[in-house]
Amino acid sequence: MxxxxxxxxxxxxxxxxxxxxxxxxxxxxxxxxxxxxxxxxxxxxxxxxxxxxxxxxxxxxxxxxxxxxxxxxxxxxxxxxxxxxxxxxxxxxxxxxxxxxxxxxxxxxxxxxxxxxxxxxxxxxxxxxxxxxxxxxxxxxxxxxxxxxxxxxxxxxxxxxxxxxxxxxxxxxxxxxxxxxxxxxxxxxxxxxxxxxxxxxxxxxxxxxxxxxxxxxxxxxxxxxxxxREALSSEEALRLGVAVPKPIRLFKQLLVHGVKLARPPLTSEELAEGLVEFLGRHRG
Ligand SMILES: Nc1ncnc2c1ncn2[C@@H]1O[C@H](COP(=O)(O)OP(=O)(O)O)[C@@H](O)[C@H]1O
Ligand SMILES: [Mg+2]
Structure with a gap:
């Protein structure tokens, strides 16, 4: 390296x-x-x-x-x-x-x-x-x-x-x-x-x-x-008041409602993909 x-x-x-x-x-x-x-x-x-x-x-x-x-x-x-x-x-x-x-x-x-x-x-x-x-x-x-x-x-x-x-x-x-x-x-x-x-x-x-x-x-x-993704969804990021990107904030709010996406998203595209994947997993 x-x-x-x-x-x-x-x-x-x-x-x-x-x-x-x-x-x-x-x-x-x-x-x-x-x-x-x-x-x-x-x-x-x-x-x-x-x-x-x-x-x-x-x-x-x-x-x-x-x-x-x-x-x-x-x-x-x-x-x-x-x-x-x-x-x-x-x-x-x-x-x-x-x-x-x-x-x-x-x-x-x-x-x-x-x-x-x-x-x-x-x-x-x-x-x-x-x-x-x-x-x-x-x-x-x-x-x-x-x-x-x-x-x-x-x-x-x-x-x-x-x-x-x-x-x-x-x-x-x-x-x-x-x-x-x-x-x-x-x-x-x-x-x-x-x-x-x-x-x-x-x-x-x-x-x-x-x-x-x-x-x-x-x-x-x-x-x-x-x-x-890991750093910005960490407890430390929240505690330090770092301006965490919106998709990660949504990711955390979804977690509270029991919606656990595969990984914290950094963009709205990643958030949408994560949601679609989650819905696919939980359908039926
Ligand atoms: N030239 C300097 N002389 C003395 N103390 C300084 C000087 N520059 C910065 N500091 C002090 O160092 C600390 C960190 O400052 P700084 O590196 O500018 O932080 P940040 O960039 O994260 O806002 C502060 O407490 C600041 O007052
Ligand atoms: Mg500075």
């Missing part, structure tokens, strides 16, 4: 804090997989993301125990500059991460800083524009764009460094539903092409069906890691 990211008994305390924010996290993320991380506000999701690309410990300082390995590399042993080639990062606020005067310049910025030849920079910019279908935005200034377009530019800029892992921290939380759906579709496509995607997200109705695994966090710890 090929592991892209491995977190081993990770503890982290921010400088000046008396309590650890991350408490003994263990995670395995397979290459090419789609992982969703969810959990209540303040549970440490953003802090964990900062560990994936070395912002913790290199930028934030603090006390770190345990290890984070990306493609077998211990993030504590490499500079954030080097790690940017392994892990791309996209944050909640697109405007905070866009600094250049045009979209094209924005995407070229990273590869240029790597000292790549002009031709290579150019071809990477084209590739990234194409992957996100934003060729038409190339000459626009990032501040002229909508939130959804800005997030696509942020993703394209991350991809231009050709990382094998893309981490996105609530990228849709400031987007309208249509833009959120579009961004989600772009992520699914990138994942289907082989990119390992780690997504912190609370709109699970939209993405849970595409996930290979769901990680539920609470108070700096991982409570559940596994199959999306």
């Amino acid at each position: 090929d592991v892209a990211v491995e977190v081993e008994d990770l503890w982290f305390t921010y400088p000046g804090s008396t309590e650890p924010t991350l408490r003994g996290i263990n995670l395995r993320i397979e290459r090419g997989s789609f992982t969703i991380i969810a959990g209540p506000s303040g549970c440490g999701k953003t802090t964990l993301c900062r560990c994936f690309n070395g912002l913790i410990p290199h930028f934030y300082g603090g006390t770190l125990r345990g290890r984070v390995l990306v493609n077998g590399i211990d993030v504590a042993s490499r500079s954030t500059h080097e790690l940017a080639r392994e892990v791309g990062m996209v944050f909640q606020e697109p405007e905070d991460q866009l600094i250049c005067l045009s979209v094209e310049r924005e995407i070229a910025f990273g590869p240029e800083n790597l000292g790549l030849p002009t031709e290579e920079v150019k071809s990477r910019v084209e590739e990234a524009l194409k992957a996100l279908r934003i060729e038409h935005l190339r000459d626009k200034a990032p501040f002229e764009l909508s939130g959804g377009e800005q997030q696509k530019v942020a993703i394209a800029a991350a991809l231009a460094l050709k990382p094998s892992v893309l981490v996105l921290d609530e990228p849709t939380s400031n987007l309208d539903p249509v833009s959120a759906l579009e961004l989600t579709k772009a992520l699914i496509e990138l994942n289907e092409e082989g990119l390992t995607v780690i997504l912190v997200e609370h709109r699970l109705d939209l993405v849970a069906r595409y996930a290979d695994q769901v990680v539920l966090m609470d108070r700096g710890a991982v409570l559940v890691q596994g199959d999306p």
